[in-house]
Amino acid sequence: MMRYEAPATVSAAVSLLAREKGVGLVMAGGTDLLVKMKSGLVEPDLIVDIKRIKPLHEVKKTASGISIGAALCNAALGENAMLRKAWPGVVEGATLIGSKQVQGRCTMAGNLCNASPAGDAVPALVAAGAKAVIQGPKGKRKLAIRDVPAGPGRTTLKKGEIITAIELPKREPRSADAYLRFIPRTEMDIAVVSAAVNLTLDAKGVIKKAAVALGAVAPTVLDVPAAARALIGTKLDDAALDRLAEAARAACRPIDDKRGTAAFRIQVAGVLAQRAARTAYARAGGK
Amino acid sequence: MAGIHVKTTINGDAVEFICQPEETLLDVLRNRLGLTGAKEGCGTGDCGACSVMVDDRLTCSCLVLGAEAEGRSVETVEGMARGSELHPLQRLFIEHAALQCGVCTPGVLIAARALLEKNPNPSEEEIRFGLAGNLCRCTGYDKIVRAVQAAAQEMRGA
Numbered sequence: 001m002m003r004y005e006a007p008a009t010v011s012a013a014v015s016l017l018a019r020e021k022g023v024g025l026v027m028a029g030g031t032d033l034l035v036k037m038k039s040g041l042v043e044p045d046l047i048v049d050i051k052r053i054k055p056l057h058e059v060k061k062t063a064s065g066i067s068i069g070a071a072l073c074n075a076a077l078g079e080n081a082m083l084r085k086a087w088p089g090v091v092e093g094a095t096l097i098g099s100k101q102v103q104g105r106c107t108m109a110g111n112l113c114n115a116s117p118a119g120d121a122v123p124a125l126v127a128a129g130a131k132a133v134i135q136g137p138k139g140k141r142k143l144a145i146r147d148v149p150a151g152p153g154r155t156t157l158k159k160g161e162i163i164t165a166i167e168l169p170k171r172e173p174r175s176a177d178a179y180l181r182f183i184p185r186t187e188m189d190i191a192v193v194s195a196a197v198n199l200t201l202d203a204k205g206v207i208k209k210a211a212v213a214l215g216a217v218a219p220t221v222l223d224v225p226a227a228a229r230a231l232i233g234t235k236l237d238d239a240a241l242d243r244l245a246e247a248a249r250a251a252c253r254p255i256d257d258k259r260g261t262a263a264f265r266i267q268v269a270g271v272l273a274q275r276a277a278r279t280a281y282a283r284a285g286g287k
Numbered sequence: 288m289a290g291i292h293v294k295t296t297i298n299g300d301a302v303e304f305i306c307q308p309e310e311t312l313l314d315v316l317r318n319r320l321g322l323t324g325a326k327e328g329c330g331t332g333d334c335g336a337c338s339v340m341v342d343d344r345l346t347c348s349c350l351v352l353g354a355e356a357e358g359r360s361v362e363t364v365e366g367m368a369r370g371s372e373l374h375p376l377q378r379l380f381i382e383h384a385a386l387q388c389g390v391c392t393p394g395v396l397i398a399a400r401a402l403l404e405k406n407p408n409p410s411e412e413e414i415r416f417g418l419a420g421n422l423c424r425c426t427g428y429d430k431i432v433r434a435v436q437a438a439a440q441e442m443r444g445a
Contacts, residue, residue, distance in 0.1 A: 001308070002308050002309050003308055004291065004308035004309075004352060004354045006354070006355070006357070027352075029350075030350055030351070030352070030355075031332055031350050034311070034332075034349075034350045034351075034352070035331045035332065035350070037309065038330060038331065039331075047308070047352075049352075049354075049355060051355070073344065075344060098332070098420070099332075099333075099335060099419055099420020099421075100345050100398065100401070100402075100417060100419070100420050101332065101335055101338055101345050101346055101347045101350075101398070101420045102332055102347070102350075102420065104341075104344035104345050104346045105344075105346050105347075105350060105351070187416065187419045188333075188419055188420065
C-alpha cells in the first residue's frame, strides 16, 4: 500500500526518501505524478509531498541571484513582478504550462524533474544559466539545469535527493530573455518545438553575452552555444539571425511523432530561435 | 484498512474525514462527503469539470490528493449560492442558457468566479483564456462567455 507523507522540513523529506526501500517519489504540484499514477505508469510505495515545507514557497534575492522555492506554483511565479521584470522569458515559459487550474499547482522544479524534452519551463532556465539547488543524504549541491534531465522521464538526481530551489543568476543591465513554442492550438498544448534566448547588450546595443536553448528537438532540452556565438558581437542584423537559425537547426536531433515530423521541427527551431532573439533583444533595450 | 485522518475547511465549514493515501480530493468530495457538484470528466486535469478552489487557487480536484486538504480551505460549487439566493454567475448561466447537459457547469462556475475575482472587467478574449481549462461539449462556449460578461457587468454594479 502506498504511503503519503508531508514533512515540514527538507531534511525530514530527504531522510524519508533515502530510507525508502521501494519506490519513493517527490510530489510538488502533482500535475504529472498523479496522472502517471492513475495510468499505472508509476506505482510509488511512498509519496513525499514537499508543499508543507514553508521555505520551498519563497522567492528571495540571494548573493548569487534569485532563488525560487521548488514548491512555488507557476501561478504565483507569474504574479511576481520582480521575476517578470528580470526574467520575462523564464516566467512566460513556466506560465504557458496547462490551464489556470494546472497553473495553480504545477511548479518549475516539477516540470524539470518530469524530464519531458518538451517541458515549457526548462529551455528558458537553461538559457538563463540557472542552477538547481539539490539537497540529499550527502548534503547540498548545485547542478546546472541542463544537466538535470538525463533523457525522457529520467533525471541525474540520486536516491534521496530533492531539488529545493531553482537559482537564477544576477541580472546585468540591458539583459532580457524570451521563450516561444510552436503548438497547433492557441493554448493548452505540448510544445512541438520551442526556443529560449537570453541576451545581455552593451551600452551601444551590441550583444555581449547570449545563450540559446531548444526544446522538443532532442531527448533533453539543448543548450546550443554555437547559436549563441552567432549573436555575440552583433546588433542582431539579418546575417546574425541567419547564422543563428543555421546553428540552431544544426543542433537539432528530433524524432518524428504525432505532433510533428523531424524535418518540420528542425525548420521551426530556426524560426523560433530568430523570433525569440528579436523579442529578447527588444526587451533588453536594443533597437 | 487504516486511513489518513484529515481536518479541513470546506465552504467555510470545519470538516473531518478519513481517506486512503492515493484517494483524490475529488473522490473524497463526491464519495465520502456527498458533495457531488465537482464532476470527474477526464481524471487527468484536462477538462476542468472537477474545478475547486484550494486556499484561493483554482485547481482540478482530480489532481489533488484528499490527504493534501489537511488544514487547507476548499471551496466547491455547493458554496456559491447564499442559502436560496444564487450567485450572479449561477443565475445568469440559467438566464443565458449557458449550459445544456450541465456536467461542465460546476467547474465553469468556479473558474469563472476565480477569473472575476482577479479581473472584474475581462475582455471576451480574457474570459475565453480564463476558461480554457474547462471543456464544454454542448454549448460551443458562446453562451458561457455571454453569461460571464453579464455577470461581470452586474457584479461591477455597472
